[in-house]
Amino acid sequence: MISGFTIILEDEILFCSNEHKYSSFEIVLFVEKLLNFFQWRLKNICLKNKRFGRECIIVEHIITKAGQNLFFCCVGKFSVRSQEAPKMLKEFLNQVCKQYNDLDRLKFASEEPTFDQVINLIIEYLHDKYLDPLEEEAIYEKTNNNGQNNILYAGISAQGLPIISQLYDDSLLKNLEKEKTNENIELFTSDLSAKLATISMNTQIRAKTKIKEIHLDDANTNQLNNEKKVIFFGNIYSYSIDFIATGNFYTIKSIFKQLKAKMALDSAFKNDFLGDLRPYRHLKLYLDEAVKELDQIY
DSSP states (O other): OEEEEEEEETTEEEEESOGGGHHHHHHHHHHHHHHGGGTEEEEEEEEEETTTEEEEEEEEEEEOTTOOEEEEEEEESOOTTOSHHHHHHHHHHHHHHHHOOOGGGHHHHTTSTTHHHHHHHHHHHHHHHHHHHHHHOOOOOOOOOSSOOEEEEEEEEETTEEEEEEEOOGGGGTTOOSOOOHHHHHHHHHHHHHHHHHHHHHHHHHHSSEEEEEEEEETTSOGGGOOEEEEEEEEETTEEEEEEEESOHHHHHHHHHHHHHHHTTSGGGGSOOOSOOGGGGGGHHHHHHHHHHHHTOO
16 A cells, blocks of 8 residues: 655655655656646645556655755555545654754765665654554545635646646736736646646656646645645546646546546547647537536535
8 A cells, every 4th residue: 555655855856665666756846846836835646557556646845944845755545535644644754854853954864874774664664553544544535625616727738739728717827927918828828738738748758657636735825724726637548638626626526527528529539639729629618618517516
């Protein structure tokens, strides 16, 4: 159930307990780089492939006193609503802090010959303590009612190229420094679509797996009113579909799955994308319909 742990400082993996999961942990780096514009903090990344099935990377992201990005992560067959997995990861962080209280010097500590031995002893302790609770843990059906259900963005891409990119909520524009003209909004939306397509493609190329979900906390909101974001990814033949949404995770996931099932029947997806956007324009109607359907759910 627990496949591996890692420690990442800025853009360098300082420790990885399972070399077969190294490329999976690299996903944390390029997802963070592509989405840091929004000041969102990574929480979970859900993956799925034929070899390992569905796995979840959970992330504890802290900023050191020197302003460095430090990530403690573990991967395994965890539910995205697991209570035990985040507790285990938090304890991983705390145990490392006890051994190396100056996290800003963790890079230098990682070069010491005893570093891997110390971290592996911590991991052995965590395996012993959390393996049974994780195996016995029932799926935690916690709903997220922080604000109403809302699709912020939806898009379709092929081979990393945006085909349709539709912004449904201008709250995503709050960090946009340019004047919010129609042209700049269109450029922003196309750029966002390209970033999400890059995440999907890089995951398949680097880790030989498909990305299904990314769960994030919005660092622009306070802890008491923390608006969580989730990005859903889906594939129909050689095409990618993605949503950015807030609200009840299970409700939005259900809408996304229904949308994907409807779109899979459309003949537009059965041909390779050759650069002509005209055969795909009608697909926006599917996205608009999903947004309207979600608006009717309370």
